[in-house]
Amino acid sequence: MKSAVITFPGSNREGDVIRALHHASGVAPMKIWHQDHTLPHGTDLVVLPGGFSYGDYLRCGAIASRAPVMDAVRAHAAKGGLVLGICNGFQILVESGLLPGVLMRNAGLKFICKMQHLKVGRTDTPFTSAYTKDQIIKVAIAHGEGNYVADPDTITALESEGRVAFRYCDAEGDTIKGNPNGSINAIAGIYSEKLNVLGMMPHPENLIETLVGGIDGRGLFASVTAFKGAA
Amino acid sequence: MMHNKITITPDLIAQHGLKPDEYQRILKLIGREPTLTELGIFSAMWNEHCSYKSSRLHLRGLPTKAPWVIQGPGENAGVIDIGDGLACVFKMESHNHPSYIEPYQGAATGVGGILRDVFTMGARPIATLNALRFGAPDHPKTRHLVSGVVAGIGGYGNSFGVPTVGGQTGFHTRYDGNILVNAMAVGIAKTNEIFYAKATGVGNPIVYLGSKTGRDGIHGATMASAAFDDTAEEKRPTVQVGDPFAEKLLLEACLELMQTGAVIAIQDMGAAGLTSSAVEMGAKGDLGIELDLDKVPCREEGMTAYEMMLSESQERMLMVLKPGKEKEAEAIFIKWGLDFAIIGHTTDTLRFVIKQHGEVMADLPIKELGDEAPLYDRPYVETPKRPVLAPNTIASPVSNSDALIRLMGSPDFASKRWIWEQYDHLILGNSVQQPGGDAAVVRVGDGPHGLALTSDVTPRYCEADPFEGGKQAVAEAYRNIIAVGGTPRAITDNLNFGNPERPEYMGQLVYCIRGIGAACAELDFPVVSGNVSLYNETNGRGILPTPTIGGVGVIEDVTKAMDLAFKAEGEIILLIGKTIGWLGASAWLATILNREDGAPPPVNLAEEKANAAFVSQLIADGTATAVHDLSDGGMAVGVAEMALASGIGAEITVLPSGGPQHAALFGEDQGRYLVTVRDAATAQAVIAKARAADIAIDEIGITGGATLTLPAENPISLETLRHAHETWLPAYMAGEM
Numbered sequence: 026m027k028s029a030v031i032t033f034p035g036s037n038r039e040g041d042v043i044r045a046l047h048h049a050s051g052v053a054p055m056k057i058w059h060q061d062h063t064l065p066h067g068t069d070l071v072v073l074p075g076g077f078s079y080g081d082y083l084r085c086g087a088i089a090s091r092a093p094v095m096d097a098v099r100a101h102a103a104k105g106g107l108v109l110g111i112c113n114g115f116q117i118l119v120e121s122g123l124l125p126g127v128l129m130r131n132a133g134l135k136f137i138c139k140m141q142h143l144k145v146g147r148t149d150t151p152f153t154s155a156y157t158k159d160q161i162i163k164v165a166i167a168h169g170e171g172n173y174v175a176d177p178d179t180i181t182a183l184e185s186e187g188r189v190a191f192r193y194c195d196a197e198g199d200t201i202k203g204n205p206n207g208s209i210n211a212i213a214g215i216y217s218e219k220l221n222v223l224g225m226m227p228h229p230e231n232l233i234e235t236l237v238g239g240i241d242g243r244g245l246f247a248s249v250t251a252f253k254g255a256a
Numbered sequence: 257m258m259h260n261k262i263t264i265t266p267d268l269i270a271q272h273g274l275k276p277d278e279y280q281r282i283l284k285l286i287g288r289e290p291t292l293t294e295l296g297i298f299s300a301m302w303n304e305h306c307s308y309k310s311s312r313l314h315l316r317g318l319p320t321k322a323p324w325v326i327q328g329p330g331e332n333a334g335v336i337d338i339g340d341g342l343a344c345v346f347k348m349e350s351h352n353h354p355s356y357i358e359p360y361q362g363a364a365t366g367v368g369g370i371l372r373d374v375f376t377m378g379a380r381p382i383a384t385l386n387a388l389r390f391g392a393p394d395h396p397k398t399r400h401l402v403s404g405v406v407a408g409i410g411g412y413g414n415s416f417g418v419p420t421v422g423g424q425t426g427f428h429t430r431y432d433g434n435i436l437v438n439a440m441a442v443g444i445a446k447t448n449e450i451f452y453a454k455a456t457g458v459g460n461p462i463v464y465l466g467s468k469t470g471r472d473g474i475h476g477a478t479m480a481s482a483a484f485d486d487t488a489e490e491k492r493p494t495v496q497v498g499d500p501f502a503e504k505l506l507l508e509a510c511l512e513l514m515q516t517g518a519v520i521a522i523q524d525m526g527a528a529g530l531t532s533s534a535v536e537m538g539a540k541g542d543l544g545i546e547l548d549l550d551k552v553p554c555r556e557e558g559m560t561a562y563e564m565m566l567s568e569s570q571e572r573m574l575m576v577l578k579p580g581k582e583k584e585a586e587a588i589f590i591k592w593g594l595d596f597a598i599i600g601h602t603t604d605t606l607r608f609v610i611k612q613h614g615e616v617m618a619d620l621p622i623k624e625l626g627d628e629a630p631l632y633d634r635p636y637v638e639t640p641k642r643p644v645l646a647p648n649t650i651a652s653p654v655s656n657s658d659a660l661i662r663l664m665g666s667p668d669f670a671s672k673r674w675i676w677e678q679y680d681h682l683i684l685g686n687s688v689q690q691p692g693g694d695a696a697v698v699r700v701g702d703g704p705h706g707l708a709l710t711s712d713v714t715p716r717y718c719e720a721d722p723f724e725g726g727k728q729a730v731a732e733a734y735r736n737i738i739a740v741g742g743t744p745r746a747i748t749d750n751l752n753f754g755n756p757e758r759p760e761y762m763g764q765l766v767y768c769i770r771g772i773g774a775a776c777a778e779l780d781f782p783v784v785s786g787n788v789s790l791y792n793e794t795n796g797r798g799i800l801p802t803p804t805i806g807g808v809g810v811i812e813d814v815t816k817a818m819d820l821a822f823k824a825e826g827e828i829i830l831l832i833g834k835t836i837g838w839l840g841a842s843a844w845l846a847t848i849l850n851r852e853d854g855a856p857p858p859v860n861l862a863e864e865k866a867n868a869a870f871v872s873q874l875i876a877d878g879t880a881t882a883v884h885d886l887s888d889g890g891m892a893v894g895v896a897e898m899a900l901a902s903g904i905g906a907e908i909t910v911l912p913s914g915g916p917q918h919a920a921l922f923g924e925d926q927g928r929y930l931v932t933v934r935d936a937a938t939a940q941a942v943i944a945k946a947r948a949a950d951i952a953i954d955e956i957g958i959t960g961g962a963t964l965t966l967p968a969e970n971p972i973s974l975e976t977l978r979h980a981h982e983t984w985l986p987a988y989m990a991g992e993m
Contacts, residue, residue, distance in 0.1 A: 080500065082501065136407075165682045228682070230685070237686060
């Protein structure tokens, strides 16, 4: 599996996701600069990492979504290539039109960093095959604007098409008590129509080692690695 | 427009914070009246913050050397060798006054400034910590200040991309009008790739990097006067505005440029901006500096030389480059979208020459700007010694269980989760131990080394006895590092005090420094960087003397780091260190009896060291299953914290001293640790070993259940304790109390 991680000015979790991908696949991902116009030949997975691209000025992800490299990302997604946006990467994906909806300020109006439980949705996707359906996993969240909002038709479509990838929940799986930021239906991550683009606010890349919080994030990277490995 | 050549009046001198005799010294040094720009430069270099004129004499006594120290005080940050060719670069600095005026930006730029100090030396920041002191919770400004400071620290650090891994937050009415915001940054560099401020070579280009220069931060309170400004331009805020995004780009661009070998010297523009950075680079390298201000990237038009030299606009750097490397360097900065301009060169004249529009605006001797700064031996008096309070003279009005619940839910002890959940403490994926423990534990890269990081001081003790309080702050940092399995290596000290022109406050400074020095010397724990913040007072009343100690320790194998959570039921709890039940200046006395009198607990440094070595051995050989250092709140609070961290309860069955139970439970005797071991047999072996080594040790109880039981009292459910511990701060911030 060939993966590429894009660095925008202000990206700051690119190293974390590079480490997670390297760990899972044994191969270091390629680093792509936001001014590049193309992706390396043969790229299977493009990752938009967490951070504060352009300082979150204007709107989170709004400026980065206009970067030259985003045309290449859109073309890659259109061909069915895998795209993963984490945190600020998710914000960039919704700003660039690759995923629907918006990420508003957290309901509590404060930045939140903590360990957070998620309920895994379907497991027949390139990103979640290593998990079991409704599995409760513990990963990190670290965001000020992760409150997922979309119009009722979009929410209905996401729900009926099985495109909610992860929901926030508590340790017992309660998505109402465990919703940290006010997201509609406790949505923590969503897929594109063809399930090849995933945007999520939580950080599975920070949960890949027993020593540092746990290993519940490994499943996502194992899934994408296995997916292309099998193809 | 201000004119550069104006008559220097006594008023003008006073407005620049210079004393008449200091002005006489200037006249003698340069042999003529200074220009306005020159006066500004002197006032920037000779103020307390930059010159340490009140503290320098006393700081000289601090131990600063050890075989592992690569760079002690005097550079942007201290540097120690942590093995494997790696160095840890760290420093703590205050941003107290700006944070009181404008809490968000004040705190944010405090974090930005200290991060810059660390990456200026070629280190990539891997962690920040902070120490915050606010006024009484019921003071009308406190809630607003807490909210703004926390948001500012988070807003800057989170965006920059460094985990905020630890800190401490306290409340006391003596900070009502003068809060403290101390921020510490820690970075990692290769030992052979450390960058310094010292310029070398004549005729080398001086390069300006980063954000543009604006009129923010010019000369703080002294120079906002319109009297010098014929056009009566609007007054600008004196607090700088931070841009963490620009700082992140500056970090990446600087580290990338350093890799090319183009950098001879580098200095960030912090306090006193362009002035201080240029003078330091020249003075350290015995070189002159000539700057052409027409080349400086400016945010606003028509800035005068005076304004440009004193601006404290953030996210700026000054470098001396190797000749011929300019193009390569410029390409890197353009890639990162930052300003890059060659604004001058080094000379062999030892003069600091500032030109603008072809005119010389300042021409000063560069060495003297730094070296000849006033140095004061200010009069000081020693704080009168307080009587030692005998434990059996202080009765407890409440049950010990009630006292414990009250303490755990009091502002100083209550969980600070509300604060640290607003800080990204998980980014970089190396935060082995989360906030809330003894010291934060951060893995270095992919290991095996880790760092133990802590910030400590007990201002109540420093007020009661500055010497013992200074000692205690260092000893507590030492203890916190030991408790997580680290080897204490070095400290950074952030000395926050009142007005040094008052002998009683000057005395606090002098004796705290002596106490710090005594502890550092005995514990082999040198000071490698620091910062002094004086004049922290409002309406003539100073803050509590608060010498914050930022401690750094090395953990050889971070997978073996220790923590404070009980590990299993039925384990034996051992108390290491001597307990007599010291209630003077204790948290119990303040919280339960509303008294802050009495002498604070003395620190016996020899015992401190011996007990630490004993605990380290128990961690290293795998005997200890959990370790917690004891500080304020004493043994009962320590056991409660271990229980809450694990969800496993405990029963305290035996108390170590013969005095009153509340004194044994809440006394703050120093040099102590709580350690758990697996079973009774192990406990007996450890006790025998301790006695053989002349280490005081007591078996005090056993872990288990979902309650905490104090001797002869009803069990307290952990839920009750947790509720008390977790509720106060969120409820207070929501305005519910």
